[in-house]
Amino acid sequence: MIQLDNLTKVFDTPKGAVxxxxxxxxxxxxxxxxxxxxxxxxxxxxTLKMINRIVKPTSGKVFINGEDTTGMNTQDLRRNIGxxxxxxxxxxxxxxxxxxxxxxxLLGWNKARYKERARELMAMISMEPxxxxxxxxxxxxxxxxxxIGVARALAADPPVMLMDEPFGAIDPIxxxxxxxxxxxxxxxLKKTIMFVSHDIDEAIKMGDRVAIFREGKLVxxxxxxxxxxxxxxxxxxSFLGEDRALKRLNLVKVKDVVSDEIATVKPGDTLETALAxxxxxxxxxxxLMVNDQRQPVGxxxxxxxxxxxxxxxxxxxxxxxxxxxxxDLRKVASLMFSQDATWLPCVDDDGRVCGQITQRAMTxxxxxxxxxxxxxxxxxxxxxxx
Amino acid sequence: xxxxxxxxxxxxxxLVAIFFAGVWSQSSGVIEDFLWYLPDVQYLAxxxxxxxxxxxxxxxxVAIPLGVVLSRPSMARWAESLMQVLNVGTTIxxxxxxxxxxxxxxxxxxxxxxxxxxxxxxxxxxxTYAGLKGVDPALMEAAAGIGMSATxxxxxxxxxxxLYVIFAGMRTALTINVGTVPLAFLxxxxxxxxxxxxxxxxxxxxxxxxGAIPTALLAIVVDALxxxxxxxxxxRGVNPxxx
Numbered sequence: 001m002i003q004l005d006n007l008t009k010v011f012d013t014p015k016g017a018v019x020x021x022x023x024x025x026x027x028x029x030x031x032x033x034x035x036x037x038x039x040x041x042x043x044x045x046x047t048l049k050m051i052n053r054i055v056k057p058t059s060g061k062v063f064i065n066g067e068d069t070t071g072m073n074t075q076d077l078r079r080n081i082g083x084x085x086x087x088x089x090x091x092x093x094x095x096x097x098x099x100x101x102x103x104x105x106l107l108g109w110n111k112a113r114y115k116e117r118a119r120e121l122m123a124m125i126s127m128e129p130x131x132x133x134x135x136x137x138x139x140x141x142x143x144x145x146x147x148i149g150v151a152r153a154l155a156a157d158p159p160v161m162l163m164d165e166p167f168g169a170i171d172p173i174x175x176x177x178x179x180x181x182x183x184x185x186x187x188x189l190k191k192t193i194m195f196v197s198h199d200i201d202e203a204i205k206m207g208d209r210v211a212i213f214r215e216g217k218l219v220x221x222x223x224x225x226x227x228x229x230x231x232x233x234x235x236x237x238s239f240l241g242e243d244r245a246l247k248r249l250n251l252v253k254v255k256d257v258v259s260d261e262i263a264t265v266k267p268g269d270t271l272e273t274a275l276a277x278x279x280x281x282x283x284x285x286x287x288l289m290v291n292d293q294r295q296p297v298g299x300x301x302x303x304x305x306x307x308x309x310x311x312x313x314x315x316x317x318x319x320x321x322x323x324x325x326x327x328d329l330r331k332v333a334s335l336m337f338s339q340d341a342t343w344l345p346c347v348d349d350d351g352r353v354c355g356q357i358t359q360r361a362m363t364x365x366x367x368x369x370x371x372x373x374x375x376x377x378x379x380x381x382x383x384x385x386x
Numbered sequence: 387x388x389x390x391x392x393x394x395x396x397x398x399x400x401l402v403a404i405f406f407a408g409v410w411s412q413s414s415g416v417i418e419d420f421l422w423y424l425p426d427v428q429y430l431a432x433x434x435x436x437x438x439x440x441x442x443x444x445x446x447x448v449a450i451p452l453g454v455v456l457s458r459p460s461m462a463r464w465a466e467s468l469m470q471v472l473n474v475g476t477t478i479x480x481x482x483x484x485x486x487x488x489x490x491x492x493x494x495x496x497x498x499x500x501x502x503x504x505x506x507x508x509x510x511x512x513x514t515y516a517g518l519k520g521v522d523p524a525l526m527e528a529a530a531g532i533g534m535s536a537t538x539x540x541x542x543x544x545x546x547x548x549l550y551v552i553f554a555g556m557r558t559a560l561t562i563n564v565g566t567v568p569l570a571f572l573x574x575x576x577x578x579x580x581x582x583x584x585x586x587x588x589x590x591x592x593x594x595x596x597g598a599i600p601t602a603l604l605a606i607v608v609d610a611l612x613x614x615x616x617x618x619x620x621x622r623g624v625n626p627x628x629x
Contacts (some may be wrong), residue, residue: 054531079533089528093546093621102542103532136623152532162531 001030001192002051002160007060009046020046022216023060028209030159031190035203038213039239044196047213048162051194052081064160079106082153082161082191086168088145090137096148097133103156114155121151124185143174150182154189163195167202179205200240204228204250212236225251245366249330254323257365258346260355264290265300267313274312275305288345289316294352296322296345322347325354329362416592423596426581431600434577437495437567438608441502442560449507449559450552453514454540469515476508480566488573498575505566506559513555517548546621553616557609564605568597578604 009021021043028034036044049055051062053074062069069077090099097118104114122129125147137145146166153161167175183206186193197203203210204224211221220232228248231237240247263281265274267289278287278300287305289298289312298316308315320339323332323346335344336359343358411417456465484501491497521544529543545552571579578597585594622628 052531054527075533075535077533078531083528083531085524085528085531087522087524087528089522089524089531091525091529091543091547092623093543093549094623102534106533106538138623 001032001065002028002034002194003063003066004047004051005061005063007047007050007062008058009043009050009055010058019216021050024218026211026218026221028192028194030192032208033186033193033195033206035207035210036194036196036213037198037200037203037210037239038219040198041215042213043216044211044213045164046216048164048194048196051162052078052083079103079156080158080160082158084146084149084153084161084163084166086165088137088142088149088169090145090148090152092137095134095136096140099137099148100152100155102152107156109156117155121154124154125151126181143170143178146170146178147181154191159192161191161193163193165196165198168197168199175202182206201247201250204247212239214239246330246333248366249333249362250328252329252365253325254327254329254332254346254357255325257329257361258325258355258357259361262288262345262353262356264288264294264353265312266290266292267297267311267316269312271300271305271308271310271312271315274300275302278302278305284342286317288319288353288356289313290353293350296347296353319345322351323357324348329366332357333362419592420596423581423593427578427596427600430576430578430580430597431604434564434567434601434604437498437502437570437575437577438560438563438604441499442506442563444499444503445506445510445559445563446556448503449510449555450514452507453511453518453552454545456511456515457518457544465515469512472508472511475504476512480505481569481572484569484573493574495575498570498573501573502563502566502570506563509559509562510552510555513558514548514552517551517555518544520551521547547624549620550616550624550626553612553620557612557616560612561605561609564608565601568601 004024004026007021007024008019011018011020024043024047026034036048038044046055050057050060051064051069064081091102094102097115100118100121101109101114104117109117118133119129122132127144127147132140132144132148137148140148146169150166153163167178170178179202195206197206207224209221210224210227212219212227214235220227220236222230225248227236228240228244228251231240231244237244263277263283265277265287274287274289281287284302286299286301288296289300291297296319298312299319300312300316304315304317320341321335321344323335323344325346325348332344336342342360343356345353346355346357348354455461456468480501483504484498487497487501487504491500525543525547526539529539534542567577568579568582570577571583578601581597582594582601583597585591585597617625617627620627
């Protein structure tokens, strides 16, 4: 959808020519978010701004939807690209409604249509239209202002959006909320988005693909998981940080790692049965007790089962925590650490046990990519199995 | 409570003082002396306002476009030096400007209007330029980024956001203009200066004050008038008075 072909920008400064972007070539497929990531001064913002010609390219071409934009009228080009900047840039002299409808008005929509669109957008960013449309930007909080900034960019429903550190100036709590809201919107809208960030966590969270820049060059362009598992060189590796394996926890869902083999006991079973089952399955500490709907209700510890006689229903302990299939491994790891557990039961939408997730399975899953890469490095001819 | 009663006492004292001042001026005949000049004041005040309106109006018509032109990016190379020239211009005393314009244009209304025009032009140009240059660059980038043309950016973003500063310039300039018009009498253009300067020459304080007090009142009225227009015209979101 967005295609950059050898895009180059050379700035003439008193100290000589500075190459801000050096033959950048990349593709962003339709409906994906591509994060441009790198330290400051690496050329990510320059690259972004060359797409809507806020920065005029020295050479190279930008294709949008297969069409070369070089010959297009700058204003027409920009009106069909949503643009969100870090400083938000809402027009303080205009009401929220006027701000949102600027582009539709420029495109010559009639009044009924753009007014309707403003209400639609407010609903989309979950802000009450009647409460906000007639207010001025200065009367809104930073987070609210940037929601309006996003709404303004979406107003004319452009297929492509450029976002320059859009959530950078918002406090961390609000930022996480807005990121989640935005991702939810994106699932429906399927815009093609270029997004500049300097925050590796944001990149991993938001990006379908991440492009890492350094000194005007595109170093690596791949999916976040590939990036973390297989950084191309020492720079990327150091930029991602030493805890990059932990960062992958965000990207892996429980359903990728869960093992559906889990033994359980019923409240009516005896502790002997429980002990036998614990030994059969080789569990170290405990076994899960479920009710007739297979919902977890308790835990029978091995120590208790060995030393006591009776029924499970009289001797169980509380289940420390459960996880769902859609949770990410970061949450799982956090729960395991806080509960001092090596495994957690996994439940489906109805709260029924559908498997378990163990620390071992997690480390194995995360490590497999690294091992595969090392194996490939040792023996480049062999096919890599993951 | 004590503060309120003190306030009340002061207010009562003030009323008493005003009353006795009235009694004194009535008994000594000062009020009658002033009223004797009333027809003159009326005639000259209208002349005074005309001078302000024409010179100020022309100045606004020229200064705002000039400020806009100077603030364009293509003028960036010249703008700062031109603004310096204008700043130096501001330091020349108005009396000197009037004298100069008299030497070229002779005596009467035309040189007076021209001199006042020059004196009023500078503050408005300077504020227009500063106001437009002071618009947040992020706003300009956002405006460009969503596809506004240069003219649309100027009319919909730059001018509305600079308007408060521009109005502040007009307010200063026109208030000074009203206060400067009396000097125009010296080159034969009339106005309330006629009473002021003649009063000074004749050692007639009543005559002088009958020119000076209306001049001061006119300046206050003009100031208030422009403040009101600014209050109504400057968009609510960028108007500190309506925040």
